[in-house]
Amino acid sequence: MRESRLVTARRKRGLFVTFEGIEGSGKTTQLRLLARRFRRLGVPLLVTRQPGGTPAGARLRRLLLHAGSLDPRAELLLMFADRRQHLTESIEPALAAGTVVLCDRYTDASRAYQGAGRRLGEELVDLLHGSFCGLDPDRTYLFDCPPETGLARVSAARGSRDRIEREALAFHRRVREAYLSRARREPGRFLVLDGTKPVDELAALLVADAGALLGTR
Numbered sequence: 001m002r003e004s005r006l007v008t009a010r011r012k013r014g015l016f017v018t019f020e021g022i023e024g025s026g027k028t029t030q031l032r033l034l035a036r037r038f039r040r041l042g043v044p045l046l047v048t049r050q051p052g053g054t055p056a057g058a059r060l061r062r063l064l065l066h067a068g069s070l071d072p073r074a075e076l077l078l079m080f081a082d083r084r085q086h087l088t089e090s091i092e093p094a095l096a097a098g099t100v101v102l103c104d105r106y107t108d109a110s111r112a113y114q115g116a117g118r119r120l121g122e123e124l125v126d127l128l129h130g131s132f133c134g135l136d137p138d139r140t141y142l143f144d145c146p147p148e149t150g151l152a153r154v155s156a157a158r159g160s161r162d163r164i165e166r167e168a169l170a171f172h173r174r175v176r177e178a179y180l181s182r183a184r185r186e187p188g189r190f191l192v193l194d195g196t197k198p199v200d201e202l203a204a205l206l207v208a209d210a211g212a213l214l215g216t217r
């Protein structure tokens, strides 16, 4: 009896799905397409992002992307301030209510950008994650593409780049490699997708994978 109640409770918890990749990798487009599909199916959904998923986070996002310059550790701490607020105010209550959470970036972005890009080391990021967040995604979609391709897409779409997008190519190469290396270490959580593939092809892969995840809960 007690066991069956536990199973029911676990089934009711939502699903936490994150979207990761370098600049211009196509992750946000795919997140929106999957969200549209889930909405049509009537799946309870929270579509959100980091940094910037709460009112406080929106202010932190402006600071993080447009401040003149930031010390790398200060940048990392602000990312975690945003993340902590986002988790407690929005993500955790949504998951507890059975909502599927689609989040554009999460701690893997700090591992890749601050850990590798800024060379602070993944251990420091893992330490902060363990102390302040703890929650890991059920699934992470990593969109991989060469930084040259991604940055060209950003410029074509927006014409200008923010503080982090303006970093040197070597920075973005480190970010890409760190993402891929994390994915190799956690093959059960990550699904790596080739971000140079056609949008429709990628969308079909995601619908199949996320649909299966939902179906097995």
Ligand code: TMP
Pocket: 023, 049, 050, 051, 079, 104, 105, 106, 107, 109, 110, 111, 113, 114, 164, 165
């Ligand atoms: P976005 O434009 O894809 O929403 O991402 C915002 C920028 O913030 C992007 O350049 C990646 C960066 N970022 C980090 O450097 N560390 C982090 O932890 C997160 C969440 C984002």
